[in-house]
Amino acid sequence: MAVSSDPKNSSKSESPYFYHVEPIGETGDRAEKFLKAFAAILQNSNYRFIVELFSITSAKCGRCSASCQVYQASGEPRDIPCHRTHLLLDVYRQYFTPGGQFLTRILEGESLSEDKIDDMAECFYRCLACRRCTLECPMGLDHGLITHLGRYILSEAGIAPKGLVVSVREQLEGASGNTSAIPLPALLDNLEFLQDELRDTKGIEVKFPVDQQDAEYIFYPAVSDYLMEADTLMGNAAVLHATGTTWTIGSQYFDGINYGLFYNDWVLERIIEKLVGEAHRLNARKVLVGECGHAARTARQFIPAFAGDKSLPVVSVLDLTNKAIKEGKLKLNPNTITERVTYHDPCNIARSGWLLDPPRQILKSFVKDFVELTPHGKANYCCGGGSGLVSLDETYEFRMKISGKSKAEQLRACGAQIVATPCANCKKQLRELVDFYKLPMQVVGVHDLVLRAMEF
Amino acid sequence: MPTWLLLAKGPAFYFILVVFVVGLLRLVVLTVWDIAAAIRRAGDQRLPYGQVVRQTLSWIFPFHKLHRLRGFYSYASYGFHIAFLLTALFLRNHLDILRDDIGFSWWAISKPILDVLTLASIVGAAILLFTRLYRADSRHLSRLSDYLLLILLLNIFVSGYVAGRAWNPIPYDGLMLFHTLNGMGLLLVSPFSKVAHCVLYPLIRLGSEVSWHLSPRGGRDVIETLHGLEGRKI
Numbered sequence: 222m223a224v225s226s227d228p229k230n231s232s233k234s235e236s237p238y239f240y241h242v243e244p245i246g247e248t249g250d251r252a253e254k255f256l257k258a259f260a261a262i263l264q265n266s267n268y269r270f271i272v273e274l275f276s277i278t279s280a281k282c283g284r285c286s287a288s289c290q291v292y293q294a295s296g297e298p299r300d301i302p303c304h305r306t307h308l309l310l311d312v313y314r315q316y317f318t319p320g321g322q323f324l325t326r327i328l329e330g331e332s333l334s335e336d337k338i339d340d341m342a343e344c345f346y347r348c349l350a351c352r353r354c355t356l357e358c359p360m361g362l363d364h365g366l367i368t369h370l371g372r373y374i375l376s377e378a379g380i381a382p383k384g385l386v387v388s389v390r391e392q393l394e395g396a397s398g399n400t401s402a403i404p405l406p407a408l409l410d411n412l413e414f415l416q417d418e419l420r421d422t423k424g425i426e427v428k429f430p431v432d433q434q435d436a437e438y439i440f441y442p443a444v445s446d447y448l449m450e451a452d453t454l455m456g457n458a459a460v461l462h463a464t465g466t467t468w469t470i471g472s473q474y475f476d477g478i479n480y481g482l483f484y485n486d487w488v489l490e491r492i493i494e495k496l497v498g499e500a501h502r503l504n505a506r507k508v509l510v511g512e513c514g515h516a517a518r519t520a521r522q523f524i525p526a527f528a529g530d531k532s533l534p535v536v537s538v539l540d541l542t543n544k545a546i547k548e549g550k551l552k553l554n555p556n557t558i559t560e561r562v563t564y565h566d567p568c569n570i571a572r573s574g575w576l577l578d579p580p581r582q583i584l585k586s587f588v589k590d591f592v593e594l595t596p597h598g599k600a601n602y603c604c605g606g607g608s609g610l611v612s613l614d615e616t617y618e619f620r621m622k623i624s625g626k627s628k629a630e631q632l633r634a635c636g637a638q639i640v641a642t643p644c645a646n647c648k649k650q651l652r653e654l655v656d657f658y659k660l661p662m663q664v665v666g667v668h669d670l671v672l673r674a675m676e677f
Numbered sequence: 678m679p680t681w682l683l684l685a686k687g688p689a690f691y692f693i694l695v696v697f698v699v700g701l702l703r704l705v706v707l708t709v710w711d712i713a714a715a716i717r718r719a720g721d722q723r724l725p726y727g728q729v730v731r732q733t734l735s736w737i738f739p740f741h742k743l744h745r746l747r748g749f750y751s752y753a754s755y756g757f758h759i760a761f762l763l764t765a766l767f768l769r770n771h772l773d774i775l776r777d778d779i780g781f782s783w784w785a786i787s788k789p790i791l792d793v794l795t796l797a798s799i800v801g802a803a804i805l806l807f808t809r810l811y812r813a814d815s816r817h818l819s820r821l822s823d824y825l826l827l828i829l830l831l832n833i834f835v836s837g838y839v840a841g842r843a844w845n846p847i848p849y850d851g852l853m854l855f856h857t858l859n860g861m862g863l864l865l866v867s868p869f870s871k872v873a874h875c876v877l878y879p880l881i882r883l884g885s886e887v888s889w890h891l892s893p894r895g896g897r898d899v900i901e902t903l904h905g906l907e908g909r910k911i
Contacts, residue, residue: 245909257903265898267718270711271888277704278874278881281823282754283808283815287746298817307818320869355885357746359736359754360874363885377903390911487896488911525721526891532721574728 238343240613243383251378252333256316258377263317266486268370273318275362276310279303285354285364290602290627291347302354302364305344308337309371342380345371349624350483350608351568356600368608372484384613385480389488392476393495399444399476408475411447419455425677427455427462432503433469438536439500440470441477441520442511443645450645453512456668457538459675464545468509474499477516479523482569483609489519490527496520497528507534509541512643512666514567517576537570539643542671543579546586553587557674561590563637564667565628565651566601567644574599580643580667587674594635602627604642606650621657625650629658643667681854684861685774693861694778700868701876708880712887719890724883733882750808757801760794761830764837767791792841798834802827826870832859 236242263269285302286292292300299305312333314321325332345368352365375381388400397404403411412429419427430436438461446454461468474495481489500508508524510517521535545551564584570576577598585591594601605625610616632640632654640651640662651664684690716722735742743751765771768791772782786794806827809819836856839845845852867873874881900908 258899261899261902265892265902266895267715267888267890267892270708270715271884273711274708274877274881274884278871278877280871280874281815281818281820282750283812283818284746284751286814292814298814301814301818303818357742359739359751360878361733361736361882361885363888366885366888377899386911394911485896486891487900490891490893490896522721522889523891525723527720527893529720529893 237339238346239616239619240346240610241383241615242342242380243386245376245379245381245386248379251335251338251380255338255374255378256312256333258374259312260317262370262374262377269317271366272310272313272370275306275367276314276318278360279306279310279362280360281307282359285358285362288354288357290351290353290605291349291624294623294626295347299340299344300347302348302358303362305348305371306362306364306367308341308344309367309374312337338375338378338380341371342375345375346382346608346610347619347624348608349568349603349605349610351603352572353568353600353603356572369482373486376485381484382609382613384615385484385609388478388612389480389492392478392480393488393491398474398495400478400480401444401448401476403444403447405472408447408470408472412470415451415455415458418451419459423459423672423675423677425459425462427458429454429458430467430469432472433467435504435506436467436469437505438466438468438507438509439503439505440468440509440511441475441496441516443478443513443516444476445478445645446511446513450512450648450666450669452669452672453666454668456666456670456672456675457511459672460538460542460545460551460668463675463677464541464550466541469503469505471499471503473502477510477513477520479516479519480609480612482515482519489523493519493523493527497524497531497533500533501531505533507536509536509538511538512645512668514569514644514647518569518573521575537576537579539576539579539583539667542668543583546583551671552676553671553674554676555587555589555674558588558639558670559590560638561592561636562588562639562641562670563592563594563632563635564597565594565604565632565640565642565647566598567642567647568601568603568607570643571601572599576643580641583667583671584641588670592635592637594631602631604628604644604647604650605654606646609646611646611650617653620650621654625654625657629654629660632660632662633658638662639670640664641667641670679850679853681850681857682774684854685857686777690778690861693864697864697867701873704868704873705876705880708877708884712880712884715887715892716890718892718895719887720893721890724886724890726883729883729886733879737878750804753801753804753808756797757805760797760801761834764791764794764798764834792838795834795838799831799838802830802834806831822870826866826872829859829863829866832856833863 281303289302315325348368350365350368355363391402392400416429419425479492481492508520510520517537524535525532564580605628606620610620642648648664655662655664743755767786769785772785776782809815836852840849840852
C-alpha cells in the first residue's frame with residue numbers, strides 16, 4: 222500500500238502538493254520570493270549559523286533513514302531526513318556563501334528552479350517534524366529544525382497549507398479569536414453543558430470559571446477539545462476541583478493551539494503574545510496547558526522566549542494531576558479500568574524527555590494492566606499526523622498508508638484495548654488509524670481515564 | 678633524501694599545515710562566536726548545558742546505541758574513526774616528521790598495534806565506501822565529494838600499510854610519495870569539507886539547541902524586511 226510518488230495523484234485539489242495551498246502575499250516569481258524570504262530570515266533570526274554549521278558537518282551517513290517512519294513506509298529517497306535537509310542546505314550554499322556564489326558563477330550552475338521549490342514544498346510537509354531522527358544522528362543534526370526553517374521560508378514565499386493558514390487567520394484576525402472558530406456564547410454554553418454533565422454523571426458541582434481574576438492558573442487546552450473531547454475537559458476540571466486550586470478560562474482568548482510551530486515564527490510569536498496578554502489581563506499567576514502536545518511545547522518553550530519580563534511559569538496538566546495523586550488529593554478507584562491500557566507519547570512533549578514519567582505514573586496509579594509500546598518514551602513513533610498534518614484532511618491517505626503505518630503496527634502488537642494519549646492531534650490521528658486498520662481498541666485522553674476512576 | 682621526505686619536511690607541508698590548523702581554528706572561532714551571538718539575541722537564554730554535554734558525549738562513546746540502527750555500518754564507522762585517529766596521531770614515523778618540522782611530538786604506539794589499527798581503518802573505510810555504493814538510501818545521499826574523500830583515506834591507509842611490508846611489490850619511495858601527497862591532500866581539504874566535524878562536532882548539538890531559542894521580534898523583523906512597516910495579512 223503505497224501512496225503515489227506523484228503528488229498530483231494523491232490530491233484531488235488543484236494544489237501541486239498533497240495538501241491544499243493557501244497563497245500568501247502577492248503572486249510573482251517564486252524563486253525570487255523564496256530567496257528573498259530566505260535572506261530576510263537569515264538576516265533577522267538565529268538560523269544562519271546553524272545552517273552554515275550543518276552544511277559543513279553533515280556526513281550524509283544515511284543512519285537517519287533507518288529511524289524515519291515515513292521513509293521506512295514509503296521507501297522514497299525524498300523522505301530521507303538528510304536528503305530533505307540538504308534540499309535547503311544546497312540553496313543556502315549556492316546563494317548565501319561566497320564559495321557557492323563563486324562556483325555557481327564560474328560553472329554556470331543551475332539557478333533555483335520551480336521544480337526545486339516544489340520538491341521542498343512537498344518534502345518539508347511529508348516530514349512529521351517528530352525529530353525522532355535527531356536521536357539517531359551521530360553528528361547531532363536536528364533535521365526537525367531544518368523542516369521548521371524550510372516551512373517558515375516557504376510560507377514567507379507564499380506556500381503554506383490552507384488548513385493551517387485559515388485556522389491561524391481566524392485565531393489572530395477573526396471574530397472568534399480561536400482556531401476552531403468557536404464564538405464566545407457557544408463556549409459558555411459548552412462549559413455549562415460540561416458542568417451539568419459532571420453533576421449528572423459524577424454527582425459533583427464543578428465550575429468552569431471564566432474571567433476569574435487573580436487565579437493561580439489560566440487554562441489553555443487545545444480549543445478543539447471544547448468541541449470534541451468533553452471527557453478530557455471534564456477530567457481536567459474534576460482534578461482542578463479536587464486539588465482546590467483557583468483557575469480560570471479567559472473569555473477573550475482561550476485557545477492553546479499554536480500552529481506557528483508548524484510553519485511560521487511570526488505567527489508563533491503573535492499567538493504567544495495573545496496567550497500571555499490574556500493571562501495578564503486576568504492577573505493569572507501561571508499558564509496551565511491542557512492535553513495537547515504542541516500547545517504544551519510552544520507554551521513552555523516560547524513564552525520565556527517571546528514574553529520577556531511578562532513571562533509566566535508554564536505547567537502541564539499532567540504534572541498537576543500527577544502531583545495531586547502523589548499528595549493524596551485524588552481518590553482513584555483501581556478497579557474501574559479493567560482493560561489493558563497503553564500510553565502513546567506525543568512527540569512534542571516526549572522527544573526532549575520532558576513529560577515521560579508523569580503520565581505513566583498517573584495511569585499506573587489506577588490502571589491494573591498497563592503495557593508499554595515498543596519503542597516508547599523519547600524514541601516513540603510519531604502518531605503519523607504530527608507537524609500539523611492531522612489538521613489537513615486532504616493528507617488522510619498519506620497519514621494512513623505511510624506516515625501512520627509504523628504506529629498502527631506498533632499499536633496492534635501491544636494488544637491494548639485502550640490507548641491513552643494527552644494530545645488532541647494524536648487522538649484524532651490514532652482514532653483514524655484505529656478505524657483504517659480496524660484495530661480493536663479505543664483512543665482516549667489520559668484525563669478521560671482519570672475521570673472514570675475518580676471517586677468523590 | 679627521497680622526494681616524499683623532502684616534501685614532508687619542506688615548505689609545501691608547512692603551508693598545508695598552516696591552512697589545516699588556521700582553517701579549522703577559524704571554523705571553531707566563528708562558530709563559537711555565532712553561538713554566543715545567538716544566545717545574546719535569544720529571548721530565553723537558559724540552556725540545558727548538562728543535557729547537551731551528555732548527548733554530545735554519548736555519541737563520542739556510543740557503545741550502547743550503535744547496534745540500534747544499521748549496526749554493522751555503525752560499528753564499522755566508529756571503528757574506522759578510532760583506528761584512524763590513533764594511527765594518524767601515534768605512528769612513530771609521523772611523530773618523527775612532526776618533531777623535525779615543529780620541534781615537538783609525543784609518545785608513539787607500538788608498530789604491531791598500529792598495524793592492526795591500520796588494517797581496521799582500511800576495513801572500516803572500505804565498508805563505508807561499499808555501503809555508500811550498495812545501499813540505495815546511502816547512494817542517493819552521496820555526492821562525488823563523499824566518494825572522493827573515502828578514496829583519499831583508503832589511498833593513505835593502503836599505501837602506508839603496504840609500504841611497510843616486506844612483500845611490498847611497489848618501489849618504497851614511490852609509494853611513500855603517493856602516501857604523502859594523499860595525506861597532504863587530506864589536510865588541505867579538511868577545513869573546507871565535512872572532515873571539519875573533527876573540531877566542530879562538540880558544537881553541533883549545542884548549536885541545534887541554541888537555534889530553537891528564538892529571538893523576540895525576529896518574525897516581525899522578517900515581515901518588515903519583506904513587506905515594510907505595513908506588514909502583511911496572515
